[in-house]
Each structure stands twice: as structure tokens, then as C-alpha cells.
Amino acid sequence: MKNKWFLFALVALIAFISWPLAAQTAASPTNVKPAEKMRIAFIPQLIGIPYFTAMEQGGNEAAAKFGGKFLYVGATTASAPEQVRLMDNLISQGVDAISVSVLDSASINPMIAKAKAAGIAVYTSDSDSPDSERQVYVAQALDQDLGYTLIDRLAAQIDEKGKIGIVSGESTATNLNTWIEFMKERVAKKYPNIKIVDIRYTTGGSSADALQQAQDLMTRYPDIKGLIAVASTTVPGVAQAVQQAGKTGKIAVIGYGSPVTVKPFIKSGIMKESVLWDPKALGYLTYWAGLQLAQGKKFNEINNVPGMKNPVKYFADKKILLLGPPLIINSSNVDSFDF
Known part of the structure; x- marks a missing residue:
């Protein structure tokens, strides 16, 4: 009888000692x-422009530093259906993480959910x-x-008064539309003498289409004081339209364009x-974030990310992981960048 009680106590003691270790093992899986060996993918809005090429370079640099492979997969034009197709293909490949620069939330959200259901780290x-479920x-x-x-910055150039127009990329682009809403909010709250007369959209962020839209705005509003190119791909078209019209110095042009x-x-x-x-x-940062999520x-x-200033x-x-405040590019620093 004493031996049975001793055996029972010994088993209970072993179970008690082992329980924290088992709990810790369950909470910290070793199969990561x-x-x-990680494959971290990024789907840009389009490829072949300096902006996204710079993102590709940054992703490759991070992969070289932290290990793994950066998959940069995109189309030559901004196409929401193409983003869906590319993401579906990456899910089928079973990559470890997928990030996307969203063109159209309505079409990409089901794919984000599909990636998550497949056990893939998914983010924007x-x-x-x-x-979405990002x-x-x-x-x-x-x-x-x-x-x-x-x-x-535009208000300062036009003495805080006058008509301005906006030339954007695709009408469904989430980031561009969000920035435009904040532009409208800023004008309404702070600049009573500035009026946004029209917002134009381009197919695939085409520079040629942007040129045409800017020309139309200048024709319709001959006293327009400023033009905003929201997508980086629309900047050249808008600037060229003003140049061709002989309005340099008379119509202010500003936008979200890379130094190059x-x-x-x-x-x-x-x-x-x-x-x-x-x-x-x-x-x-996109690559590093995907690696953290996948692991x-x-x-x-x-977060002090190795390799970032x-x-x-x-x-x-x-x-939200925030890179930092906006950068103002002008004549004093435009030669300092290579993107």
C-alpha cells in the first residue's frame, strides 16, 4: 500500500514539473x-517605374541581410484583375508571406482572406x-x-488662393483616393480661398492619359493656378502639359513623384x-515585416530594424507599421537620391 501511494505521488510530481514545459512548447512552436528558407512576396501596383523599382531594390537588400527570397511580382500596367491573378498564383505556390499595394479593395479582399485561410502571412x-483581413x-x-x-506646399506656391485641379491614377486606387480625401479636408478647413475644381482619373495611371486630362483642365479652367499629380506615373504627363501650354511659372505643379x-x-x-x-x-521594411509575420x-x-536609419x-x-514622415523633394536635394 505504501508503494502504491509512493508511485502515485511520484507520477503527480513528474506531471506537475512537466506541465510548464509542455505549455511553453505549445506556445512556442519549433516548426517555423x-x-x-522563407519566400516573401510583394505585388506592386505596376512594374517598370522608378518608384516600385526602388521598392524592389529595398526588398532585395533586406532579403540579403535577413535571409530568404524576395519575390517581386507585378504587371506592366495598373490592373486590379491582374493583381488578383498574381496573388492567387502565389497562394498556389505556398509562399510564406504575401504583401500587396492595393489597387482595388473590393477585388483583392477575398484573395487576402484566401491567403490567410491557407496559412500564409498576408499584409499590405x-x-x-x-x-480586409490583412x-x-x-x-x-x-x-x-x-x-x-x-x-x-501647393498653397504656399499660389499665395493660398485660386483654382486647383487633381489628376490621379486609377479611380479605385485606395491610397490615392485616401490622400485626395485628406487634400479636400485640408482645403475645406484651412484654405477658404482655394477651390478644387475637378478630380480626373487615368487608366492604369498612364502618363499620356494624365497629359490629356491636364490639358482638358487647363482648357476648361483657363485661370487655374495649380495642378496636383497624385500618382507618381501621372507626374510627367501633368508637368509636360503645363510645359507645352507655355504655363511654366504660371501654373504650379506638385505631386507624389520620385526624385528621378x-x-x-x-x-x-x-x-x-x-x-x-x-x-x-x-x-x-516590407520584407522585414513579412519575415516577422511568417515567423x-x-x-x-x-522597432529598431537592423539596416534602417x-x-x-x-x-x-x-x-500599421509607419516608415516615417513625408519627404519634401526640391532643387536643394533632388540630386541626392537615386530612385
């Missing part, structure tokens, strides 16, 4: 792939879909800051400034 970068949004800057900053894109227009005086951020750093790691409120903030309530 090492970084060097550059352009968000906040009503795990995080890697933001280049806060949307409000981008919209407000652009209007403030806006350099000739800043040098010629058609543009004074462009508002952007460092897309190479954004691509770098089941959590973001801190402040500044700490990266994480807003848990909105699930």
Missing part, C-alpha cells in the same frame, strides 16, 4: 522555417485595404500627413517641389 504595403499595413507615411503636406521622375521638371522650373518618401526603405513574431511599439513605429490599434 528559418529565415533563409504602400496602399492599404483597412477593411495582418498589418506597412505605411510609407500617415495618409493624413501626405494629403495635408501636399496641399500646404521629377528631376527634369524641377531643373526646368515647371515644378518647385514633390512630396514623397524613400521607396527603397519602404521595400526594405509568428509580434511588432513592438518602437530610424526606429519604426507600430500602431497596434490600426495595425
Whole structure:
């Protein structure tokens, strides 16, 4: 009888000691792939332009530093159906993480849900879909800051009065539409003498289409004072329209254009400034974020990412990783960048 009680007590003691270890093992799975075997994918809005090429370079640099492979997969024109097709293909390949610069929330959201259901880390970068099941949004800057900053810089150029027009990319592009809403809000709240007369959209963010839309705006509103090119691909078309019309210095042009894109227009005086951020750093952060998600790691409120100059903030309530404040590109610094 004593032996039975001793055996019972011994078994209970072993179970008690083992329980924390078992719980810890369950909470920290050991079947996560090492970084060097990870495949982190990014679907841009389109390929072949300096902005997204810089993001690709940043992603490749991060992959070289942290291990794994960066898959940069896109189409030559901005196409929401093509984004859906590419994402479906990546899901079929069983990659470890997929990020997308969203063109159309309505079409991409079901694919985001499909990726999540397949056990793939899924998130957005550059352009968000906040009503989707994405795990995080890697933001280049806060949307409000981008919209407000652009209007403030344009307002200073036109003495805070006059008519302005907007030439955007695809009408469904989430990020572009969000920035435009904040532009409208800023004008309504701070600049009573500025009027947004029209908002035009282009097919696939075409520069040729942007040129035509800018020409139409100048014809319809001959006293227009400023033109905003919202998509980076529309900047050349809008600037060329003003140049061809002989309105350099008379119609202010501003937009979200990379230094390489806006350099000739800043040098010629058609543009004074462009508002952007460092897309190479954004691509770098996009890869790092995907790696964290794929390995089941959590973001801190402040993240010191190896290889990045500044700490990266994480807003848990909105699930946003913030690259930093907007960058103002002008004649004093346009030669300092290679993207």
C-alpha cells in the first residue's frame, strides 16, 4: 500500500514539473522555417517605374541581410484583375508571406482572406485595404500627413488662393483616393480661398492619359493656378502639359513623384517641389515585416530594424507599421537620391 501511494505521488510530481514545459512548447512552436528558407512576396501596383523599382531594390537588400527570397511580382500596367491573378498564383505556390499595394479593395479582399485561410502571412504595403483581413499595413507615411503636406506646399506656391485641379491614377486606387480625401479636408478647413475644381482619373495611371486630362483642365479652367499629380506615373504627363501650354511659372505643379521622375521638371522650373518618401526603405521594411509575420513574431511599439536609419513605429490599434514622415523633394536635394 505504501508503494502504491509512493508511485502515485511520484507520477503527480513528474506531471506537475512537466506541465510548464509542455505549455511553453505549445506556445512556442519549433516548426517555423528559418529565415533563409522563407519566400516573401510583394505585388506592386505596376512594374517598370522608378518608384516600385526602388521598392524592389529595398526588398532585395533586406532579403540579403535577413535571409530568404524576395519575390517581386507585378504587371506592366495598373490592373486590379491582374493583381488578383498574381496573388492567387502565389497562394498556389505556398509562399510564406504575401504583401500587396492595393489597387482595388473590393477585388483583392477575398484573395487576402484566401491567403490567410491557407496559412500564409498576408499584409499590405504602400496602399492599404483597412477593411480586409490583412495582418498589418506597412505605411510609407500617415495618409493624413501626405494629403495635408501636399496641399500646404501647393498653397504656399499660389499665395493660398485660386483654382486647383487633381489628376490621379486609377479611380479605385485606395491610397490615392485616401490622400485626395485628406487634400479636400485640408482645403475645406484651412484654405477658404482655394477651390478644387475637378478630380480626373487615368487608366492604369498612364502618363499620356494624365497629359490629356491636364490639358482638358487647363482648357476648361483657363485661370487655374495649380495642378496636383497624385500618382507618381501621372507626374510627367501633368508637368509636360503645363510645359507645352507655355504655363511654366504660371501654373504650379506638385505631386507624389520620385526624385528621378521629377528631376527634369524641377531643373526646368515647371515644378518647385514633390512630396514623397524613400521607396527603397519602404521595400526594405516590407520584407522585414513579412519575415516577422511568417515567423509568428509580434511588432513592438518602437522597432529598431537592423539596416534602417530610424526606429519604426507600430500602431497596434490600426495595425500599421509607419516608415516615417513625408519627404519634401526640391532643387536643394533632388540630386541626392537615386530612385
